[in-house]
Amino acid sequence: MDGPPLHVPEDAVRGLPGHVRSVVVVWWEDMVSLEAAAVVLGTVHAVRAVRAAEAWHTAVAEANPFVEHALACALTGPPELARPGRAAHARILLWTGAAPALAGARAQLVAARSALATLRTSASKLPVVESSTPLAGLAARWIRKIGARLTHAARVLAEASELTKPQVLPGDADELQSEIGFRLISGVPATARAASWTGALHAYLAHHTLGPPRTHRTAEYSELVARHWGPDASVALDETALHQISVDVPRTQPKVLFFKESAVTEAMERIGVVFTASHGEAWTSPVAYAQGMLDLSAPFLLVFYAAAKVLPTRGVDDSVAEHGIDADALDSAERLAFVCLRALIEALAHCFTPNREGVSHIVRIVHGYVADLAPELDAHLRQHLEYAVVVFRWINCVFVREFDLESLIRLWDGLLLGGSAALPGAIAALAAALLLRARELLLGLDSTELLMAVQDLASALGPWDAGDVQALLVEANALRSLRASKSEAGTP
Amino acid sequence: YTVVLIGDSAVGKSNLLSRFTRDEFSLESKSTIGVEFATRSISTDDGKVLKAQIWDTAGQERYRAITSAYYRGAVGALLVYDISKYETFSNVERWLKELRDHAENHIEVMLVGNKSDLRHLRVVMTEDAEAFAQENGISFIETSALDASNVEEAFSSILTKIYEKVSRKSMNSDAAGSGKTKPMANNASKVIVVDNENDDAAPAKKKKCC
Numbered sequence: 001m002d003g004p005p006l007h008v009p010e011d012a013v014r015g016l017p018g019h020v021r022s023v024v025v026v027w028w029e030d031m032v033s034l035e036a037a038a039v040v041l042g043t044v045h046a047v048r049a050v051r052a053a054e055a056w057h058t059a060v061a062e063a064n065p066f067v068e069h070a071l072a073c074a075l076t077g078p079p080e081l082a083r084p085g086r087a088a089h090a091r092i093l094l095w096t097g098a099a100p101a102l103a104g105a106r107a108q109l110v111a112a113r114s115a116l117a118t119l120r121t122s123a124s125k126l127p128v129v130e131s132s133t134p135l136a137g138l139a140a141r142w143i144r145k146i147g148a149r150l151t152h153a154a155r156v157l158a159e160a161s162e163l164t165k166p167q168v169l170p171g172d173a174d175e176l177q178s179e180i181g182f183r184l185i186s187g188v189p190a191t192a193r194a195a196s197w198t199g200a201l202h203a204y205l206a207h208h209t210l211g212p213p214r215t216h217r218t219a220e221y222s223e224l225v226a227r228h229w230g231p232d233a234s235v236a237l238d239e240t241a242l243h244q245i246s247v248d249v250p251r252t253q254p255k256v257l258f259f260k261e262s263a264v265t266e267a268m269e270r271i272g273v274v275f276t277a278s279h280g281e282a283w284t285s286p287v288a289y290a291q292g293m294l295d296l297s298a299p300f301l302l303v304f305y306a307a308a309k310v311l312p313t314r315g316v317d318d319s320v321a322e323h324g325i326d327a328d329a330l331d332s333a334e335r336l337a338f339v340c341l342r343a344l345i346e347a348l349a350h351c352f353t354p355n356r357e358g359v360s361h362i363v364r365i366v367h368g369y370v371a372d373l374a375p376e377l378d379a380h381l382r383q384h385l386e387y388a389v390v391v392f393r394w395i396n397c398v399f400v401r402e403f404d405l406e407s408l409i410r411l412w413d414g415l416l417l418g419g420s421a422a423l424p425g426a427i428a429a430l431a432a433a434l435l436l437r438a439r440e441l442l443l444g445l446d447s448t449e450l451l452m453a454v455q456d457l458a459s460a461l462g463p464w465d466a467g468d469v470q471a472l473l474v475e476a477n478a479l480r481s482l483r484a485s486k487s488e489a490g491t492p
Numbered sequence: 493y494t495v496v497l498i499g500d501s502a503v504g505k506s507n508l509l510s511r512f513t514r515d516e517f518s519l520e521s522k523s524t525i526g527v528e529f530a531t532r533s534i535s536t537d538d539g540k541v542l543k544a545q546i547w548d549t550a551g552q553e554r555y556r557a558i559t560s561a562y563y564r565g566a567v568g569a570l571l572v573y574d575i576s577k578y579e580t581f582s583n584v585e586r587w588l589k590e591l592r593d594h595a596e597n598h599i600e601v602m603l604v605g606n607k608s609d610l611r612h613l614r615v616v617m618t619e620d621a622e623a624f625a626q627e628n629g630i631s632f633i634e635t636s637a638l639d640a641s642n643v644e645e646a647f648s649s650i651l652t653k654i655y656e657k658v659s660r661k662s663m664n665s666d667a668a669g670s671g672k673t674k675p676m677a678n679n680a681s682k683v684i685v686v687d688n689e690n691d692d693a694a695p696a697k698k699k700k701c702c
Contacts, residue, residue, distance in 0.1 A: 243579070244552055247502035247523075254520035291501070291552045292525050355557055392526040392558070401525065448545065451529045 194307035197300070197416055198340055221274070221335045228277035229270050237277040241289055245272040252294045256405065257317040258302060263325045267334040271297050271341060287345060287352040292393075295400040297341045299409055304333035304340075314406055344398070347423045351395055359395050362428045363387050369432035369479055377439050384447050390454040391431045398427065402434075402458035407469050414473035429476040429483075437461055437472070493654050494545045494565050495647075498587055499572035500580040501551030504606040507637035508572065509548045512647045517637050524550045526558050534648050542651045556590065563595035567658070568650045572604045573621075575634065576613035581605075581621065588628060600657060601630040602650045609636040 227234050249269045253259040259268070276289035306313040308329035350358025367387050371378040381387065393401055399411055415426050435442070438457055445453055453460055462468075497505040506524050510516045513530040528548045533541050547566070549559035563569070571587050573580040584603065591599060603625045605616060618634060625632035633649065635642040 240553075244501060251502070251521065251523045254522065288554070290554045291523050291550055295522075354554065388558075389527065389529075396525050401522065448531050451545075452531070455528060 194304050194336065197303065197412070198336060221338050224274045224278050224338075225270060228274045233277075235277060237273055241276050242273065244291070245269060245276065245289060245294070248272070248291055248294050253298045253405070256302075258305070258320050259298060261320060261325050263327065263330055264301065267330055267337075268294060268297055268301065271301075271334060271338045274338065275341065275345075287349050290352050290396075292396040292400075293341070293345060293352075295397045296344055297337050299400065299405065299412060300337035300340045301333050302405060303409060304336040305329050308332045313409060344423075348398070348427075351424070358424060359388070359392060362395050362424050362431070363391055365425065365428035366391055366431045366435070369429070369483070370435055373432075373479075374436055374439055377435070377443060380443055380446075381435075381450075384450050385454065389451070390435070390457070394431050394434075395427055399430065399458075403464060403469075407464040407466075410466055410469040411473065414469075414476075425480065426476070429479040430472065432479055433472055433475040434458060434461070436475070493542060493567050493651060494547065495568040495570065495650065495654075496559075496562055496566045497546060497548045497570050497572060498559070498563075498590070499551060499570075499604075500574070500577075500583050503551070503572045503574040503577070503580050504637050505551070505570075505572050506548050508570070508604070508606060508635065508643060508646075509546055511637045511640055511643045513546070515640070517640070523552075524548055526550055526555060527562055532647075534651060536652055536655060540655065542655055544647065544651055546647075560590060560594040563591060563599075566595060566599060568600040568602070568654050569595065570602050570604050570646065570650065571630075572606050573616065574607050575605045575616045576607055576610045578615045581616040584624065588630075598657070600650055600654050601628075602646065603630055603632045604646055605632070605634040606637060608634040608641060609639045 228237065246269065249265050249272065252268065258264055272289060272294055275293070279288045302313055302316060305326075306316050309316070309319060309326060311319055345352065348358060350356075350361065352358070367378070370381070370387075381390070398415070400408055402408075403411060411430070415423070415430065434457060438453075438461055441460060442450060442453065458464070464472075497509060499505055501523065506521050506528070507517050509528075509530050510518070510521075513532040527550070529545065530548070531543065531545050533543045535541055547562045549555070549562065569591055571584060571591075573584055575581075588601070591601060603621060605618070605621050621634075622632050631649065631653070633642055633646045635646050637643060
């Protein structure tokens, strides 16, 4: 039987941290059998594989690099792709960017597992080593430690692998886009929602806004807070606006426990104040605070807080009731929520100007859909009311007031990520889809009853489960394709 | 009859409305976006049933362009302030101007000091509000949507006043026989006011010169 080599092979210890390396070297030199040598090699292999798996996993879990990457590609992306193609490209990069990283992490995890198995086998064949020796103790500890890290890595990988749901992607950009859109309608995995909402809003802005591209980094929020928040604010907001925000904050999602927490209301107030005080500055919102904007911040705060806590959104209230608010999670949620609110308002800026031209534009599209597809409903509605009365709040709050938060978040999945069409058009199609769904109900009512019913139409059609929301999104998409094909047929 | 609820944000307009139409009050109410609508009928002393359509409006100034469109069809307005917030009372004058600019000339206006249950926080004195109402020729009442005091009275008083005004006018105009009918917006159930006082009045539109 050959003895073990006298020196540790350089391969085996390359890249290991110094203290592990020195242990291995000492250990190696004390080796008395090949079996014991196998333990060392197996350990080294396992440690290294786990480290690699963890590094991959960190990259995957921090989805923001992919968001940044997608944004960068959207801004600078392949010039051969047309604008909508580039938007799709960015979104797909965002969506699938995690896939190679996950594949790498999985391979490393498999290798680490097999190394651990080798290690266990070898350790069990260590007759020459007394169980009381430091060597055996060390081996046992390493096995336990590595085993625990592997279990942890495997769990997080399983969560992160949700990111790679669209496994098979067709090659053509348009096909890719519709494929992705279709998948998004059926629901964004909770683990990917924060990253994909952020990324999609930014990619959207990169393609739909005029003027120089803006940066959308959460770091800027700290600067804005320093400038506009608290007694030391160098550029404070006027009293009227401050008062307006302070009376609206407690009236935003007042029935949800999360939004009753003082830390959350303070975060929301800070978002509102900083948003309003900084509007008109170089990289901030073009419009000032209007009631309803805090409503728009609420789904962002909840989704991003849930993401930071690795919880489903419906689990947030229970977690808050049991453990209180996690300050770090809230802080990261607040930053992201501000950036996303700003992006969303910017995408809908015309809806918030004093004369609300954007709202009138959307109302006209909604009217067009209903008049085309259900002329009797259109005649009935116009006899008794104005479309604006029905859809104003829907548009102003992007349906936040119409649905429970869980249904709303699914609706926003489809709205924010459902293709490169302009957001106002997507909102119009959803509003029309909602009205068309209520056709029978509305035709049976007149004047006063009708006015009462349209104020709470989504509830009247509810309760909504995930499937209903998905169906509504599909209907809205169908309306949009219909309109697109019509306008194509209409142009020579 | 169409009545509008106007006044600053968070003075309790929506809760006054829900107290009157559904006998409900909520500390967890949301801000009103644009306009909201509710309805209720009441009976007068002489047995007539008055049907009120009430439009609740957003308080924020930025919504004025949208909400002022609803003043036009209204025959009554409840101008609400919060007795515990002085600012909401000092803004009453601006709201009156809004009404003069956008509403019918003969709109019945009632000043409503809400949240009268917050006695220990009162900053607007009843006498001051009364004096202001008298100066401006409008009626006045203090209410609490929370404990329901005077809510019923406020609405039925303004509705009765509107009813009396309208019946008086239609009698006058029947006698004169030369009234002009003015359809108010396009809602079939709104009352039509017969106006014979001002021949070329088109009060709904602001005129630059006369």
